[in-house]
Amino acid sequence: MPTVYVGGGTPSALGEEGIDRLLTGIDRLLSALPESSPREFTVEANPETATDGFLDVCRNRGVTRLSLGIQSLDPEALALIGRGGSAPRGTRLSGGALLARLESAARFFPGALSVDLICGLPRQTPETLARDIRRLADLAPAHFSLYSLTLEPGTPLGDRFAAHGEGSHARAALSLPTADAADDLWILGRDLLEGRGYAQYEVSNFSLPGKACAHNLRYWQMEGWIGAGPSASGTLIHGDRGVRHTHARDLAAYLAAPRPRVRAAVREELSPSDLARESLMMGFRLRAGPDPRVFARRFGAEIEALTPETLARWRGRGFFDPEAPAGSLAPSREGLLFLNGFLRDAVLEMDALWEQ
DSSP states (O other): OOEEEEOSSOGGGGHHHHHHHHHHHHHHHHTTSSSOSOSEEEEEEOTTTOOHHHHHHHHHTTOOEEEEEEEOSOHHHHHHTTOOTTOOTTOOOOHHHHHHHHHHHHHHSTTOEEEEEEESOTTOOHHHHHHHHHHHHTTOOSEEEEEEOOOOTTSHHHHHHHHTOSSHHHHHHTTOOOHHHHHHHHHHHHHHHHHTTOEEEETTEEESTTOSOHHHHHHHTTOOBOOOSTTOEEEEEETTEEEEEEOOSSHHHHHHSOSSGGGGSEEEEEOHHHHHHHHHHHHTTBTTOOOHHHHHHHHSSOHHHHSHHHHHHHHHTTOBOTTSOTTOOOBOTTGGGGHHHHHHHHHHHHHHHHTO
């Protein structure tokens, strides 16, 4: 088992006893496998519930990497977007307490701590973002994730945004930066992280040398993975085809399903064209780009042959890294800023050629 990732929720909300039971069960399952010790074992946590006791259990149970959901070091900004973590009402950490909790996590997982930040938060300015990055980088985490705020329908912030109408008026009402200002904040964050020695290896992810997230690389390189738990999704790949299993989102429905619960999961067959499309969409998220040799070996066709017009057009726009090795399809640093437009063109062209 090359990697294990416990997250997609808030495992630290389980507390010391709960996480100990979970990690003990995982260890029991892994011990039955030929390669029982994963080279990377990640647990997600929120600062509000990542106590020293929780961190100690994780370290003693074989966890090699801790991913902390920070989003911001400004408690008021977090309150404005309804991101109080998993802490009970009234126990949100103050700025000083939050930093102390981060320092403790860095001591428990030196050189193996991952943190995330969000750009475009209410009241966020270049100065406040730079301050957050500076304070976090001083703790020497191995990995940063830098995301842009997404206003999702059905979330408290998304509903409040919709209630004010679309556009600049709604953003002003919620103290959100304009769309252009939010983009500028993300670019500033990228530049600051690179200035502190963090290399961008994926659209939203940065790491010190040798510290990229091995588990997430499996997704981006379209390797197989097993998903377990409510709303979890796993994909098993065999040659140019795959099978995806998605479990029920509702905890009660998940627990009520007969074992093995994978039989109750929604099953989706991935055809060669499905898998090729996903391979492009995931692979181009990486600064290294998709591996053309792996793609050609898996699908019996080269990326260049399936998207010739798109590649030619976007080469002319500077999308690809001119310093990348020959035969590479690595996006340039600036090209990644226009990834969605490139992928839209590439997928449309590939789909049309695949159907011929």
